[in-house]
Amino acid sequence: MTINMFSKSLVFVCILAHFAISVSSFCSTDFQNDTEYPYKKYQPATAYDESDTGDLTTYQLPTGCSPQAMVMVVRHGARYYPTSDEAEKFQSLESVQALINDSNAEMCPEDLEKIKAWQSWFNTSLGSDLTLLGYREAAGLGRRFSEAFPVLFADDSPYELISSDTHRSRESALSFRDNSYNSKNDLILDTELIRPDLNCTRYQEEVSGNETLFSEKEMFANGEVFVNMRAAVSKRLGIPEADIDINTLSVIQQEGCAEDEIRNGTNSPWCLAFTTDELKAFEYRDDMGEYMLYGFGTDLSYKLHCPTKRFILSALNDINNGSELNKFLFGHHDVILRMLADMKLIEPEADGPFKAEDYPERLTRTYQNSILAPLAGSIAFLVNECQDGKRLQVLHNEKKLDLPLDNPLSDGIPLNEALEYFGYNDQNDCSWDELCYGRSPVTDPTAATTTITTTATTTTTTATTTSGGYSSMHCTISTMLLLLQALNLLYPLN
Helix, strand or coil: CCHHHHHHHHHHHHHHHHHHHHHHCCCCHCCCCCCCCCCCHHHCCHHHHHCHHHHHHCCCCCCCCEEEEEEEEEECCCCCCCCCCCCHHHHHHHHHHHHHHCCCEEHHHHHHHHHHHHHHHHHHHCCEEEEEEHHHEEEEEEEHHHHHHHHHHCCCCEEEEECCHHHHHHHHHHHHHCCCCCCCCCCEEEHHHHCCCHHHHHHHHHHHHCCHHHHHHHHHHHHHHHHHHHHHHHHCCCCCCHHHHHHHHHHHHHHHHHHHHHHHCCCCCHHCCHHHHHHHHHHHHHHHHHHCCCCCCCCCHHHHHHHHHHHHHHHHHHHHHCCCCCEEEECCHHHHHHHHHHCCCCCCCCCCCCCHCCHHHHCCCCCHHHHHCCCEEEEEEEEEEECCEEEEEEEEEEECCCCCCCCCCCCCCHHHHHHHHHHHCCCCCCHHHHHHHHHCCCCCCCCCCCEEEEEECCCCEEEEECCCCHHHHHCCCCHHHHHHHHHHCCCCCC
């Protein structure tokens, strides 16, 4: 009888032990053999070092060539993301944290304790400013380019620094400049050149506000993949599934995981709640939307930055005619994505826009924004003077991109051919008023600029207006309406 009771007790202990193991079966240490874990490609919030970038230290100029000039488009570095409901999202994150139940959680205690110890850092005063990581990203980019092409960054090398009027873009430009040039040229502000989409009513109506274009994304976000993920994350945290809906799941991934990491470049405990495959599902979901907004979803999606493209091609044509003026444009991820598409630096997805049913088969894809336009991502158009004339090499995120895509030339494409490839003589479809309002052209949205006079550091700026900048003559009714559109945030932040 005693032996029988002991046997039953032993069985009971074994069952409890098995249950304890199964409950605490999800732990970050279990993924040590997963080369992609932790997965840090958070779509537009992907840190530069976590993307598949190149290495300029290995770049070699083609034989018999020397740099003449460069035109470069750069995305700002890591930033804060203050959406209109950001405070509410962080409160939601704190509510999830308070609901964590150790006794029911499937996550191992050491990972769970890290999430429970997390403290909210959200502060409305941060705005959409550049983070500490963002400053480092822009500074590093400036150092690497100046070391790779010292002649273009010499004291006597002329350059222009142009930025949109946002803190993150301005400070990225100045951080780049202060770590590449000894001369501290003034920063030129030209938001309408860098962000023309802010003022395009047609785009807001036909693309960004067109729910039909995003029906597949919504289907995927509310489908089986995310339903199963919601259940799994709830169990890992020991929280009733009813307390974590799909929106809360997105908050854990975006505000808790991605934004927490790019704030200062450290690992966020909230990311421990997800597997690599689950984070890839978020990335795929976001790419579905970005493809429609800034890629090949519609013609307007990628042609909207044609004023920026026209500016780049004009600068390249000037270099073709002997100019040695370097130009650096600092903006947002949409300008990188649209230049890649409109200048034929990438090709459309062979199977067309992404569909919910295509997952996970289309995880391998060309249009992966974490790689195309990470934080501090860039496209550099480098013109080399070679023995047989001027040749263009494109460096995308410091990787050499050979053109044309259908017959790539490893030593660069002749500049005349490059201008033809980019459509320099075929820009009739870049009439701004016809593109956005369906009327004859009246004004050029790239005309107004503001100069920022800066000191050698990036901590203080003083605004002055150039003779070609804003004046009372620009205060037309249409301009006021455009400003109201921007102030009302009719278009999402980049």
